[in-house]
Amino acid sequence: MKQIIIALGCLIYVGNAAATSVGEYMARASDCVACHTAQGGQPMAGGKKFSTPVGDIYATNITPDKTAGIGNYSYEDFEKAVRQGIAKDGHALYPAMPYPSYAKMTDADIHSLYDYFMKEVPPSDVKNKDNDIPWLLSARWPLHVWNWLYVDKTQPETKAIQPDDKNAILLSRGAYLVEGPGHCGACHTPRGVTMQEKGYDASSDVYLSGAMIDGWYAPSLRDITMPSEELKDLLRMGRSQHSAISGPMSEVVTQSTQYLTDSDLDAISYYLLNFNHRNPTPVATDGSIVYSPTDGKILYSMYCSTCHGDDGKGKDFTVPSLANNSVVTAKDPSSLISVINQGAETPQTQGNISFKMPAYKEIMSADEMTNVVNYVRGTWGNGAPQVKKDDVANMEDAAK
Numbered sequence: 001m002k003q004i005i006i007a008l009g010c011l012i013y014v015g016n017a018a019a020t021s022v023g024e025y026m027a028r029a030s031d032c033v034a035c036h037t038a039q040g041g042q043p044m045a046g047g048k049k050f051s052t053p054v055g056d057i058y059a060t061n062i063t064p065d066k067t068a069g070i071g072n073y074s075y076e077d078f079e080k081a082v083r084q085g086i087a088k089d090g091h092a093l094y095p096a097m098p099y100p101s102y103a104k105m106t107d108a109d110i111h112s113l114y115d116y117f118m119k120e121v122p123p124s125d126v127k128n129k130d131n132d133i134p135w136l137l138s139a140r141w142p143l144h145v146w147n148w149l150y151v152d153k154t155q156p157e158t159k160a161i162q163p164d165d166k167n168a169i170l171l172s173r174g175a176y177l178v179e180g181p182g183h184c185g186a187c188h189t190p191r192g193v194t195m196q197e198k199g200y201d202a203s204s205d206v207y208l209s210g211a212m213i214d215g216w217y218a219p220s221l222r223d224i225t226m227p228s229e230e231l232k233d234l235l236r237m238g239r240s241q242h243s244a245i246s247g248p249m250s251e252v253v254t255q256s257t258q259y260l261t262d263s264d265l266d267a268i269s270y271y272l273l274n275f276n277h278r279n280p281t282p283v284a285t286d287g288s289i290v291y292s293p294t295d296g297k298i299l300y301s302m303y304c305s306t307c308h309g310d311d312g313k314g315k316d317f318t319v320p321s322l323a324n325n326s327v328v329t330a331k332d333p334s335s336l337i338s339v340i341n342q343g344a345e346t347p348q349t350q351g352n353i354s355f356k357m358p359a360y361k362e363i364m365s366a367d368e369m370t371n372v373v374n375y376v377r378g379t380w381g382n383g384a385p386q387v388k389k390d391d392v393a394n395m396e397d398a399a400k
């Protein structure tokens with residue numbers, strides 16, 4: 001009897017270890033769930049709202065339910081939606097769905113995604129919401145033009161890589177994950193007038209050069225200076241020895257990158273650290289600033305130093321260092337101001353609890369906030385340009 005139980009235990013264990021199919025893994029790497037799930041809703045059943053310059057749109061139900069979801073999609077229908085942005089009935093999808101990035105995914109990965117959605121995702125009969133785009137703009141045909149302009153259907157060139165060229169293998173896998181399924185550019189690349197990203201791969205000078213997203217600044221990933229191990233820690237657990245993730249990036253970590261294998265994280269960090277070093281982010285200068293370094297220092301000691309330390313160095317793996325931190329030194333201070341206004345929390349990942357930073361919007365005036373912001377931007381060798389009180393006040397209003 002005992003033997004049988006042990007044997008059963010082994011079976012269950014093996015079953016669990018093999019539980020993640022390639023399709024599920026690719027769905028994680030592509031973070032489909034982030035957009036196709038409403039807050040508190042069933043995964044992939046849709047309903048999450050996206051505010052775009054032309055109005056609100058809602059992600060759809062992509063569970064295999066035959067009426068509410070995509071249960072009637074053939075593989076060809078699915079492929080057209082995910083890689084070309086065309087729904088089963090022929091209408092063009094809004095580019096909030098990052099199909100220009102998914103266009104780079106291989107046939108094999110799209111096939112495994114399809115199998116996963118059809119066989120493993122539980123169906124849900126939640127109906128799709130109508131989009132709130134004014135009627136004049138809601139005609140979807142101009143999107144076909146958009147499609148034609150920006151979707152590059154060619155997959156990344158698979159140059160003949162020598163099997164012993166470790167770096168070339170890392171670079172090519174990293175490029176695939178970041179530019180394809182990971183769609184990192186959807187937040188980190190600036191967008192042009194028609195909402196297209198200004199570049200979809202490393203051949204563009206502005207690819208991953210930093211952009212605003214929902215009141216946060218997704219910093220440039222073109223000039224990261226942290227060691228590869230720290231970058232991997234950030235993507236795996238949302239924090240590293242000197243840094244931490246916050247805002248919209250937290251969701252990326254909790255729902256996507258924490259599940260990537262160690263070798264895929266190696267590939268992503270190798271790619272990010274090597275794809276380009278030509279374009280350091282330009283630093284803006286500005287005149288009219290009211291900043292009192294003494295007040296800044298006093299406020300910092302009162303409100304921040306218990307956790308971040310007088311030296312700004314924080315505590316390894318718990319409180320991020322504010323010295324040489326990209327959120328603090330970014331040319332656009334939005335993320336820094338948002339963190340102080342709203343507080344922050346390190347993402348909770350497998351085996352890691354989260355650490356909280358309090359919100360200060362009710363506690364500090366705009367003057368005080370400006371002084372603290374400029375203090376941390378100007379101290380410990382940070383040397384970031386100073387911020388005007390108006391910028392801080394605008395962000396505070398937006399947060400209220």
Ligand code: HEC
Pocket residue numbers: 027030031032033034035036050057058059060061062069070078081082087088092093094095096097098102113186
């Ligand atoms: C950044 C947000 C985002 C991500 C990530 C995303 N989607 Fe979407 N997706 C959307 C939105 C928004 C729509 C609706 C667009 C519209 O109505 O024009 C959509 C539409 C679709 C459709 C068309 C559905 C229909 O009802 O016809 C399919 C299929 C789809 N997505 C599949 C996926 C898959 C598979 C993934 C992961 C590989 C994914 N999406 C990732 C935002 C996203």
Ligand code: HEC
Pocket residue numbers: 178182183184185186187188213216217218219221224231234243244245246247248249252257268325326327335
């Ligand atoms: C939904 C929007 C979004 C997506 C998608 C996204 N990011 Fe981010 N990312 C952000 C924001 C906002 C920040 C700034 C907040 C922070 O640093 O915690 C950020 C910060 C980062 C940082 C920290 C930079 C630093 O110097 O400290 C790294 C590294 C990063 N992202 C990598 C990635 C990678 C790799 C991907 C694709 C797998 C990705 N991001 C996809 C929004 C996003």
Ligand code: HEC
Pocket residue numbers: 243244245246300303304305306307308318319320322325327328336339340344345346347355356357358360372376
């Ligand atoms: C109770 C401890 C605590 C206090 C007090 C505190 N912080 Fe934090 N802070 C944290 C923790 C923990 C994080 C990591 C959360 C995250 O970003 O995921 C953090 C994150 C940050 C970040 C984002 C860093 C990054 O890499 O994403 C900035 C900037 C920051 N704090 C500045 C400040 C300033 C300025 C003050 C004072 C007004 C302050 N903090 C007060 C604990 C604290």
